[in-house]
Amino acid sequence: MREFKAGKSPAIFLDETSVFDIGACVVDGINIAPGRAIPDDGDARIDHSLEGFLFTCGPDHIRHPEPIENDAAxxxxxxxxxxxxxxxxxxxWEVSDDNAHAAVRVPLTLADGGTALLERQWRIDGATGIVSLEDRVTNTSDTARPVFHMYHMNVGARLFDDGVRLQGAMFEDGGFGWRFGEEPGGVFCVPAGEGWAEMTLGPIAAIGGRTLKVAFHTETLPYLQMWRNQQAPAHVMGIEPVSHRWVGRAELxxxxxxxxxxxxxxRTYGLRFSIL
Incomplete structure (x- = not known):
């Protein structure tokens, strides 16, 4: 993991072993990622990624496994x-007290035998503390393929009290408490609006009353999926900007x-966040 920080931003730790996703996200010495308080889905790759603050789904599939089309095996x-x-x-890799910029190339081997290239750039504006992510996914296969994308931003719900709320124009009545749905958790997916969609989670007393603000570009991420799981040992909430509705591949x-x-x-995707 490489520490990436500038000015007012949290310290994020970028995972060179897994597409430069975020492992720990540290605010005043507290890692707000869920760590091991996650469900075990039986996939070691996802188990590793899910314990961090942000990981990326796609480009050949999002959500749970489904059959590969026309696969003889x-x-x-x-x-x-x-x-x-x-x-x-x-x-x-350029990091200073004022700003930071990191870029990577990630050649990808897809499940159906195709290939793709992820070109990823992280930036931090030290004055505002805003962390920005720009992704470009190119089909390097020799045939046309569908492309999917979802960001999982995972927060350890051990940090939440009853004062923590979700707020955003995409939510019913503009927002509600973090314990949405029935216990011990649930999922919903809603249209995110147009332009740059914004939502907040907070205030989080455990990190000094700060609020997590997330924005994402709806041209290619037109939906927001929200997930929480308090089924022990899991204790996690996911903020998930996503390219497609919450239905199966065949229906899409x-x-x-x-x-x-x-x-x-x-195809390009954009996301930014701050914790202030």
Whole structure:
């Protein structure tokens, strides 16, 4: 893990072994990632990624495993797709007290035998503490393929009290307490709006009353999925900007909602967050 920080930002630790996702996210000495308070889905890649603050799903699949189309062996796409566990090749690393910039290339081998390239850039504005992520995913295969994308931002709910709320224009009545749905957890997925969608989680008394603010570009991430799991030993909440509705691949394809990339074509995604 490489520490990445500037000015007012939290200290985030970027995972060179897994697409430069975020492992620990430290605010005033407290790691707000869930750590081992996560469900065990039986996939070591995801087990490793889920304990961190942010990991990336796709580009060949998101959510839980489903059959690979026309696969004679009956294989499935892996849990949350093929991104996790691909090592990153660092091309830029510039860190100062004022600003920070890191860039990587991640050649990807997909579950169906295709290939893709993730080009990822992290930036920090030290004056505002805003951490920004820009991703470009290119189809390097020799045939057209659909592309999917989801960011899991995972927060340790051990830090929450009853004062913590979700707020954003995409939520019913503009927001509600963090214990949405029935116990011990649940999932929902809603349209995120247009332009840069914004939502907040807080205030979090355990880190000095700070609030996590998340924004993402809805041109390619038009939905926000929210997940929480308090089924012991799990104690985690996920903020999940996502490219597709919460339905199966077959339904998405039938509705014409696959985003197809021809060889050499790419799709971009943008996210930013602050904890202030």
């Amino acid at each position: 009956g294989r499935t796409y892996p849990l949350h797709g093929s991104f996790s566990s691909h090592p990153a090749e660092i091309t830029t 394809e039938a509705a014409g909602e696959f985003h197809m990339l021809n060889p050499g074509e790419f």
